[in-house]
Amino acid sequence: MTEVTEREAVQSEALATLHRVFGYDAFRGEQEAVIEHVVSGGDAVVLMPTGGGKSLCYQIPALVRPGTGIVVSPLIALMQDQVDALRALGVRAGFVNSTQDFDERRTVEAEFLAGELDLLYLAPERLRLDATLDLLSRGKISVFAIDEAHCVAQWGHDFRPDYLTLSVLGQRWPDVPRIALTATATHATHQEITQRLGMPDARHFVASFDRPNIQYRIVPKADPKKQLLSFLRAEHEGDAGIVYCLSRKSVEATAEYLSKNGIEAVPYHAGLDAGTRAAHQSRFLREEGLVVCATIAFGMGIDKPDVRFVAHLDLPKSVEGYYQETGRAGRDGLASTAWMAYGLQDVVQQRKLINMGEGDEAFRRRASSHLDSMLALCETARCRRAQLLTYFGQEAPESCGNCDTCLTPPETWDGTVAAQKILSTVVRLDRERRQKFGAGQIIDILLGKRTAKVIQFDHDQLSVFGIGEELAEAEWRGVVRQLLAQGLIAVEGEYGTLVLTEESGSVLGRQREVLLRKETKPAAAPRARRSRSGGGTAAAAAELPAELVPVFEALRAWRGAQAKENGVPAYVIFHDATLREIAMRRPASVAELGTIGGVGEKKLATWGEGVLGVLAGLDGSAPPASSSAPEPEPFDEAEPPEDIDW
Missing domain, CATH: 3.40.50.300 (P-loop containing nucleotide triphosphate hydrolases)
Known part of the structure; x- marks a missing residue:
């Protein structure tokens, strides 16, 4: 041959x-x-x-x-x-x-x-x-x-x-x-x-790292739990999703908050006993519409195709981690959302973790490089998808049309003077007082706030006191955050104090212009774009022609019953995309059903008669004559295996 x-x-x-x-x-x-x-x-x-x-x-x-x-x-x-x-x-x-x-x-x-x-x-x-x-x-x-x-x-x-x-x-x-x-x-x-x-x-x-069905969005962090709740109610009511938090305490608080506000959610982190983790993971795989609030201990290998959103309430440590975590949304190719609330404290916290953590200097340099790339993604004024693809060495179009910076292009402004005011305040505290402070104190000085701490250290006597009243506190926090992202200022020590970098002098010396994104007030994010063939479990039905919605819902109900009876996740029976195609094409025979994507020989033999029975029942007619397809074989019930913590 x-x-x-x-x-x-x-x-x-x-x-x-x-x-x-x-x-x-x-x-x-x-x-x-x-x-x-x-x-x-x-x-x-x-x-x-x-x-x-x-x-x-x-x-x-x-x-x-x-x-x-x-x-x-x-x-x-x-x-x-x-x-x-x-x-x-x-x-x-x-x-x-x-x-x-x-x-x-x-x-x-x-x-x-x-x-x-x-x-x-x-x-x-x-x-x-x-x-x-x-x-x-x-x-x-x-x-x-x-x-x-x-x-x-x-x-x-x-x-x-x-x-x-x-x-x-x-x-x-x-x-x-x-x-x-x-x-x-x-x-x-x-x-x-x-x-x-x-x-x-x-x-x-x-392969291409592009996931065009995922809409990437990053919003200014104000009250993250409330922002998350608003996002879910507006766009993902009844959808399955994952919410990532940095700490175990935040995981549990977020799950409790969502549950109290009518969104069923469970926590998952390494501090929970193995039985609880296994039970929550099993529920997530088998139930529709459940939200898991988790640390990065959750998610790898999760093969649930209908995860409609992944949300981050804290800044991931690297672009790799962010991409991998957001990639757990929309495995079925239907429209999904990667949403993150991000603020100044995230940057300070991650810098502190690197500076105070274990590891040698080489490890810290590498961790800092990863964080710098993540900050660049958060602060970019260009297409976020393009930024992601460029990071992984892939050519990307200038605009994807399905991320927040493409849907609502951010405004930029010349922040050189604002940057000089921040840097000058750090210089005066260091040189005149031999003191170092975090962002909060520096912003209070610029705004001319006579707080107890400002008065205690006589900071109202500094020449920079009150010179920044043209910007609001949130705007100043945005300036600091973007200066950190651009490497024009750094975080030092256990208390997250701000210090100058080698690049600071070029700004203070007026040799470098600083272009910044204009801070926007936290608001309801733009509606996620849904493709004609996409949407969440709820959205999948909503986007079908009105007369086909009952068909899709009947098929989902049948699928849910079969999954429960056999002790397997619903997607093991059929994916949402397959049910949508069945609802649209309305096959009238086993042979026709076999031409639909996701219906192989075994599934056709096991579930074909059941599907046709549902369709026939909706038509008010008797199910088609029995074919050679055997009765569904029950799966063995199995206790969810104990998870391992690694």
Whole structure:
């Protein structure tokens, strides 16, 4: 067989598998190239955004190549759901981890050795055990997939030391292709993944980082919990979402506040006991419209497609972290929102955490560089999406038309004089009084406020006292925040005092102009743009023609009942996008239903009659004659696995 013929055969089998199992007719983006390369036996490093279809890049090779695909995943708490979702597609999947008893593990191991599994999920910790390596050596392996591969990067907050041992896979099984996948990585992290996993000959695939269905918005922070509530009530009533907070205390306070105001919300952080975390995660996956308030301990690997918003009440530490967290919204491709409230205290707090935290000077420099990039994203007057894509080394249009700076372009102004007033106040406090203060005291001096602290230190006698009355306090806080972002002033010490930088002199000496964004009063953000094919669970119904809304809602109700009966998340049955297409096309037969995206052979056989019955009931007619489709097979009920804190 010639090379061209072999390639065509691989492409044909992969495409047939995509349609038969997953119910789609074509690959997206880099998927086809990655799959062809891995099926042919090549190693691959894949950078693909959340919702970009990374899982298919190893699932289809595992189904096409002989043997079992081994998926290395750090997400013990999600393995049951991942396996349930695959089994609903007719894929023979299993997992081995510490949540199982001896008999359960022995059963799965026997299935693997007998060649009865298409995919087997393992935590990286398992591969440090000789018993696991011995087990794998006695079976036939089709592919090794290393998911969440950024966990190998020692500078990342998701770092897992067990990932450093995974180079053993290439050493012990040199003829088995390996594929390392992550949703986001800078060039440095990309290289670190390749080096630490021992994949020097791997082909690299970098998909577009653009998520056009996500609208990015950053608002001035005033009263963040009230701002969040207003945002949710105006745009995401009844939608599932994630709210990220910096501290555990803030997580719990925000969840309680939302719940008291009629939005069902639960907290998630590493300080909660494992059972509570597992229960809240399970509820989020299985219930519609639940909000999780969380620290960064939550979210990696969450495969819930209908998360309609991700909100940040505190500034993320890096663009990578922000991108990864916001990417958990809109995995189904429907319109979603990434919303953040951001203020001066966020900048001061993050600078203090870096200055006072553990780590050597190199670590602090790197953390500061990450924060600088995050501040640049917050303060930019250009398109936020373009700023994001540029950070990841991707070309971007000047305007995306779906972020706050594109929808409502910010005004800029010459802030050189204002910057000089701030810097002059810092200079006079230091040189004349040998004192250092934070932003609040400096702003009080400029506004001419005779507070107790101002009077105590005789700051009303300074020549700069009262010279800044042309701006309001919020505007001055914006000036300080933007000077910090531009590196024209810095935060020092435990108390967050302001000090000059090497760049300050050029402003004081009138050699540098300072352009600033004009501060806007906190207000209701512009309505998120919804595409014709998009929207939240509630918005999905609202944007359908009025006569089809009852059809969509009836299908959702049926789906919810099936999910509850079988103990699986609703999206395991069908995604919202699939239900929308069913509502619009109104298939009248099993064959017609099988042409809809997301309806593979197994789902068609399991759920097809149920869907057609719902549609027939709405028409007032009897369900179509029974076909060869069997009755739905119930899934095994399973307690949610205990989460791990890392």
